[in-house]
Amino acid sequence: MKSVVVTGVSTGIGWGVTKVLIGKGMHVFGSVRKPEDGERLKAEFGDAFTPLLFDVTDEAAVAAAATQVREKLNGETLFGLVNNAGIGVPGPLLHLPIDELRNVMEVNLVGQLIVTQSFAPLLGADLDLKGTPGRIVMISSVAGKMGTPFLGAYAASKHALEGLSESLRRELMLFGIDVVIVAPGAVATEIWNKAQNIDLTPYANSAYASKLDQVKNYMVENGNKGLSREKLGRAVLKALTTANPKTRYAVVPNRFMNWTLPRLLGSRTVDKMVAKRLGLSPDA
Template identity: 40%
Template sequence: MTRPSYVVTGASSGIGAACVAELVRRGAHVWASVRTDVDEEELVCAYGDAVTVLRMDLRDAASIAECGARVVAGGPLRGLVNNAGLARPGPLEYVPLDAFREQLDVNVTGQLAVTRVMLPALRVAETPRVVTVGSIGGRVAGPMIGPYHTSKFALVGLTDSLRAELAPEGIDVVLVEPGAVATAIWPRAREAAEEVRAALPEAGLVRYAAQLASAERSAARSARAGVPPRRAAQVVVRALTARRPAPRYLVGTDARVAAVLASLPFRLRYRLTAAKR
């Protein structure tokens, strides 16, 4: 392919879909990963041969390996955008351990698995990049989305280590840290919170009802005030194409405010982020 080629995971909606649109607009070819027939059809109808759809589930090692083989066979890969992910809410005392493991499998282990299978194609490209979409929730943690925060803090360590290990080969590894983005994650989070509340034992509901309600109000505010996905996608594309990309990029005013909060002394930071009675 003469056009630069990129992989974008989680391309069916939100930041992933906006990244596909922005890259195609700039003349790139995109390998876009989705999980359903409907999502695949929508991408093909929208972009034609500018997009090649990958059917990938980050919980399925075989699908990741198959997609990696297809991309490697397609030639040099200029960049990988690790965007796919999920959010599991609920008090850590009661979150089912299987749900906690799934959060880490998708948001951390899955990112590494995808990166590993794409490395052979990245190594034969000019100025290759790995850009991972993390979250400002990887710097500051609060109540009721502990599984998500755990995964995003882990993603910081994963990205930093990959950056150090791949530096000798000239593969830049970048972490993009958005604040609230107006995507479908917020309605899904509200639905998940309702499921969590319904599954809580009576003692847990009494103990955590106020915190769950506060988290739901916060999610509603984020859905209203979050930046458009295209704004985050533009930052991702900047990280993919800049001559000398920064190791990290913040997206949104709330992300910059939270970054300042993360730099405060621990005792003060924890006082500000603790749940209130």
């Protein structure tokens, strides 16, 4: 049975990836931060699921989980690693607390490398293991190529993750380990229900106050119309199993309007469109 480690599986994309991979006969080692989430998923998915308890920023806990997986693999290589765990913090960059920026980068960038360093030996960087080298899938975002107002910290972390992934892919060629980016647009997950309750009062006295509410409402509305978690799971399955995968898969609802056209129009034109929609022009 092929085994895959997936981070951040308690809800959302990670849950969708877990469901699809298990449905294809794979064993998933899924990371959670709360023991009760691991117990719930174990009850849901049965013996095909093994919970791993760690936060991606906790090096010692991640290393302990890698040791746990190594013991289960019994000298064989790990088929895949899906770096999915991540967070987003909204707010205008001129006013965003620097500690919040640091936290987003710590989870979305540094944490991904912490996990990769711990599990890369199991994917084949440890030449004493038997089996074909595994593959890493990095869950990025459309924000890894296009910055959205008031999600600058998230966009910065995903741009950085894409650069890290490209360098990593070329470094790991030495071991035959591939790195593939899956970059989703809006996905219909629980996060959008939580977004309704985001506290934007710290920015109430800024010039951005009315714009922030407008962006929040727009994102919640469109997020709930996003792709299913299972569709993202199928994209990850493809990235893990295709013989000659692309280096990057953009999985975006209404792809032409939300991905292809903005890329064709160029940044300045898109700037003007965003400014008009959100009232970000000086004379708005």
